[in-house]
Amino acid sequence: MTLCRDVAPVESPHPAPGDTWTMIAGAQQRESSALPLAPSPAAAELDRVRSAVTCALTEFLDDQRETLAAMDDSLVPVADEVRALADGGKRLRPLFAYWGWRGARREGAEDDAAVLRAVAALEFVHASALVHDDVMDGALTRRGRPATHVGFAAQHGHHRLTGDGASFGVGAAILVGDLSLVWSDELLRRSGISPAALTRAREVWDTMRTEVTAGQYLDLLRAAGGLPGAQGALTVARYKSAGYTVQRPLQLGAAIAGAGAQVTDAYSAIGLPLGEAFQLRDDVLGVFGDPAVTGKSADDDLREGKQTLLIALAEEAADAGGRRLLARMLGNPDAGPADFDALRRLIESTGARAMVEQRIAQRTELARTAIAEAPVAEDARAALDALAVAATTRTA
Template identity: 75%
Template sequence: MDPSLVPVLEEVAAVAEGGKRLRPAFAYWGWRAVTTAAPEDDAAVLRAVAALEFVHGSALVHDDVMDAARTRRGRPATHIGFGDRHTALGLSGSTELFGTGAAILVGDLALVWSDELLRRSGISAEALARARPVWDTMRTEVTAGQYLDLLRAAGGLPGPEGALKVARYKSAGYTVQRPLHLGAALADAGPELVEAYTEIALPLGEAFQLRDDVLGVFGDPAVTGKSVDEDLMEGKQTLLVALAEEATDDAGRALLGRVLGDPTADAAALDAVRDLMRSTGALQRVEDRITTQTATAREAIAEAPVLDDARAALDALAVAATTRTT
């Protein structure tokens, strides 16, 4: 491969590093929940579910482009990094377009590699055939969710229900539901387990995304690797925003309209928005929903027809996904 492509390959590897590995973990335990595997089967399934990290990496790179985010996991977002490279090399043309174009290609390549890793994982042809429909549905849903996110940012899908719809499509399905379904497919499980996994995944996936939204505004940048101002300056229309807008007065709505989406907003204005989210009860309502949805998911885990070690692992994952600080 041409040496000029090395930065692209290194960036694909970088976006698959770090993170919480929740999606492969849900898929793996979704499989182990109903099977006692031989070591060779375990290794093949681990390779298969690792492919989810490349899907996730692809989604993150493209999401950062669409949101004009500047950082990801404590390092420059892919499009920013390639823009910096364009400048450092003294290349001609638009730095922004070069960075954006390179990032789109990095995200596309990560998606291509996810397919390759799944196909070459070593799982049986029968298991691969069972997994493909779930795999395809998951990738379609995350793409649809990204569009809904764009639509909401442009004024479509208003209100709290619109925010929750985006959360369900964009994150909940491909973070918990489809990974669990993928594990069930690899195990050749029946519809009873798939339905049980859905009962777990829908509330848990929503709670996961809501925790992400809270961390994006109230988290510790030293832990999250991301500024707590970016989501506000990008104008992300989360449930936090929707509830604050619903509960405040005209002055509060004017503040939100003035600050959200303004990349030049100063610290005082951004802190005023955070104060509004607290004073209107929006932050507490989101925290309460996270608690309720997590409890619902854990009850479903307790009742699911799975092996005891998998039940314990899934419960631990549910807690980790919704009480995390990163």
């Protein structure tokens, strides 16, 4: 088992006004600075938390791989797939949860390393959602590699197994997603936080997992013609992604800290608009992002027919020809690059992209105002503000 050395938190002052840090592809850079500068204490803390989460996941997955291998060697690819899903990523959910705890913690009540292990469990919830979402969307890639169901279908062919390879891949992916969700519970339980903190955390944890599963269904329903229009897109965004990305992780940290209603409500005021802005940024990147940075084709969301706010607004503003183009090409597996470029031009020309960008900016500003007013420790306020910028200005 890999051993991770506990690293003490950096007790640091609030960064100077205007010293906002953005995280792009895992690195921090100071805004509007042309020269490389030494990282601020706030940036160093974000890196520390991200590294500690990765280490907690590695330790846990090393143990689980041994357990599955002892059952049968053929289970090793399952463990390795969960590891691949958990590798990389921005660690935003654990970061929000950790700083939700730091903002309201009582000195000595919980061990920092135990809290880091507890919030790392959020990455398994995220992995589960990604796998199941890719199955439902028929996505081909995820983070620059084949989507889980595609990878297992390829293994079926490589090993010359019997039956339908695509069905095997889908079945395997569903189980990988289920296993990730099981392991999220196990890592939270084994994290080492106190029994009282674990009991408090469970209420938020259960609500979060119910919401994200319900959100996946709402997404499926919208793809089939239910929940129409812009409001339908925002409803799906809230429950499928926004809540479990920011609001519930913040409240999970508050629950571990034993915070009262004032902090919990403040975290909702931060989390709901910021989570929405995060998801809307994801939607924009899904259509206009650089594949070399995002790790997926910019055509995938259009090929899969994702009914995002971008699409809803474009449909509302388009003329008859534009609506025909959307009806004919959005979600059409036979459409080609030229067709998707035409859809992108339509989204731009109708003003849909500009309207979504404006909403991202408005919701981000609302969240940052709530952060400034929240009854939390100053180091947490600085970190949460940096995370707000990172979540909504990212390029991947």
